[in-house]
Amino acid sequence: MKSGPRRWAIGVCCSALVVFLLTFVGPKGSSSDLQPVEGVAAQSSRSEFHSDQLHPRGGWLSAAQTSEPLLQHEAPARKKLLAVVGVQTGFTTNREDPTYNYEARRKVLRATWFPANQSALDRFEASTKILLTFVLGRSEDAAAEEGVQIESEDHGGFMRLPVQEAYLSLTNKTLLFLKQTIATYEADFVVKVDDDVYLRLDRLPAAIGQWSKRGSDYIGCMKNGEIYTSAQYRWYEPQHQLLGGGHYFTHAWGPVYVLSWRIAREVTRLNPSSLRYFNNEDVTVGGWMLALNSRHDDERRLCEPSCTDTAIAVYDYPRCAGLCDPIKSMKAMWNSTACQLPALPGAGQTLPELPPIFKFEHQAG
Numbered sequence: 001m002k003s004g005p006r007r008w009a010i011g012v013c014c015s016a017l018v019v020f021l022l023t024f025v026g027p028k029g030s031s032s033d034l035q036p037v038e039g040v041a042a043q044s045s046r047s048e049f050h051s052d053q054l055h056p057r058g059g060w061l062s063a064a065q066t067s068e069p070l071l072q073h074e075a076p077a078r079k080k081l082l083a084v085v086g087v088q089t090g091f092t093t094n095r096e097d098p099t100y101n102y103e104a105r106r107k108v109l110r111a112t113w114f115p116a117n118q119s120a121l122d123r124f125e126a127s128t129k130i131l132l133t134f135v136l137g138r139s140e141d142a143a144a145e146e147g148v149q150i151e152s153e154d155h156g157g158f159m160r161l162p163v164q165e166a167y168l169s170l171t172n173k174t175l176l177f178l179k180q181t182i183a184t185y186e187a188d189f190v191v192k193v194d195d196d197v198y199l200r201l202d203r204l205p206a207a208i209g210q211w212s213k214r215g216s217d218y219i220g221c222m223k224n225g226e227i228y229t230s231a232q233y234r235w236y237e238p239q240h241q242l243l244g245g246g247h248y249f250t251h252a253w254g255p256v257y258v259l260s261w262r263i264a265r266e267v268t269r270l271n272p273s274s275l276r277y278f279n280n281e282d283v284t285v286g287g288w289m290l291a292l293n294s295r296h297d298d299e300r301r302l303c304e305p306s307c308t309d310t311a312i313a314v315y316d317y318p319r320c321a322g323l324c325d326p327i328k329s330m331k332a333m334w335n336s337t338a339c340q341l342p343a344l345p346g347a348g349q350t351l352p353e354l355p356p357i358f359k360f361e362h363q364a365g
Helices: 003-024 102-110 118-128 142-155 167-184 201-214 261-269 281-291 326-334
Strands: 079-088 130-138 158-164 185-194 218-223 251-260 296-298
Touching (some): 079 201, 102 142, 118 130, 130 201, 158 167, 167 261, 185 261
Parallel strands (some): 079 130
Antiparallel strands (some): 185 251, 218 251
């Protein structure tokens, strides 16, 4: 019989349609609790961005709830950069627990790989064309807001976003980070990294050159982990029945991933209310990348468990989604011989690469 190829083709088409519908046709929900936002410009003629287009559980804040404009208009002449690195951080809720002491995390970063003040940040940007910033939403706690304001005045390096800090608002926070970045800068890549990851900033320029040559759009340590179907687990996925199996589609680990400028801008042009939001930010972004036909790059140098000749990002992979004890580990790594290896230790001053676990055949389009 000759029906095999035809059945295979139909199956492929149906699978592609399911991914598209799952990703772009998200649950609408009610947006009556969201207020209109001032100062948010249309990112392109294709779509106009309003607060009620964000997912309603995302904790969006109105302009009246903040003391300054929420997002900038897209500048006609944006600053050209090699990369924008957004270090995702939060508000301290428990000073005794390093998991929730974000102020201490930022302090140890400034004592290690993150420049200590605005002058140091400016010098780093001028020498590398890489802009570094902490990315932070808002808190209903006035004391917490005041503390961050003082910290910002002392050290600089904050991008504040109009979103309530909470686990379920992380996807909207990422989306707003991309929108603010696209509106203000023009860079080759956008790096999203958590504040409990050790980053070899000195290796980023060489890595960016390698990613550019490969035409990579979505760069990170790829995985297709288990889908948690019980609400008792932190990583519970309420929409698990839509995913049709025990494991997610392939996507990058959340602690650090990189987007090309092209794909980041494509994301910001989409109408957020038409997107599918899963419970976990990294899964959601991975779904969007599939729908946008991005070029995936399984970059194992972004999840090394220790400093090596190849490491770009280091954390306790796969035991923890970051360093298990970042405040203690970050200083120890900074002072270690291994983490002070030359930026380009390879022959001919090159950055060695690691073989991928996932090898992708990319569709032209």
